[in-house]
Amino acid sequence: MDHRNCERLGKFYWEQVAATVKLLERFVKQGDSINVDTYLKMCEQLGNEPDPEKMPLVTTDFPTEVQVAFLLFGYLPDRFEGMSGTYMGKDWSEIEHLFKLYKVDEPQVIHHFMKMYEGLLVQHRAEKSERKRKAEERKSAGGGKNFTHNVKG
Numbered sequence: 001m002d003h004r005n006c007e008r009l010g011k012f013y014w015e016q017v018a019a020t021v022k023l024l025e026r027f028v029k030q031g032d033s034i035n036v037d038t039y040l041k042m043c044e045q046l047g048n049e050p051d052p053e054k055m056p057l058v059t060t061d062f063p064t065e066v067q068v069a070f071l072l073f074g075y076l077p078d079r080f081e082g083m084s085g086t087y088m089g090k091d092w093s094e095i096e097h098l099f100k101l102y103k104v105d106e107p108q109v110i111h112h113f114m115k116m117y118e119g120l121l122v123q124h125r126a127e128k129s130e131r132k133r134k135a136e137e138r139k140s141a142g143g144g145k146n147f148t149h150n151v152k153g
Helices: 003-030 036-046 064-075 092-101 107-142
Strands: 078-080 087-090
Touching: 003 107, 064 092, 064 107, 087 107, 092 107
Parallel strands: none
Antiparallel strands: 078 087
């Protein structure tokens, strides 16, 4: 294979990785909000054609490498910050053992997707926690302050 073909294949590979990352971002953001069956029933009831861009993702929508990454990621124990209980990601100390146990052919690729997924999860959970904190802050700042000069009678 000449250099030009290698370059083209490399570009194609990274385009696939970028598309997979976008799917991962969508998967993390959707969370447990709605499943495919519910989405399809809603479309049927409303008389709408299902939109693949809006359809909830499931793990089987991803390439095999990402599915393996999901599987192994699920086996890693979670780490939480002691006092606040903030999710800090996974404990990666057992990853080599899991790669050997499941006879992973390309551990670098699987590890890449696992770390990418972890980063998206940590970021999403931190943003969700921050939104919740701000909402509680607004709620507590605005509530409970009734003074007699503000009450209409």
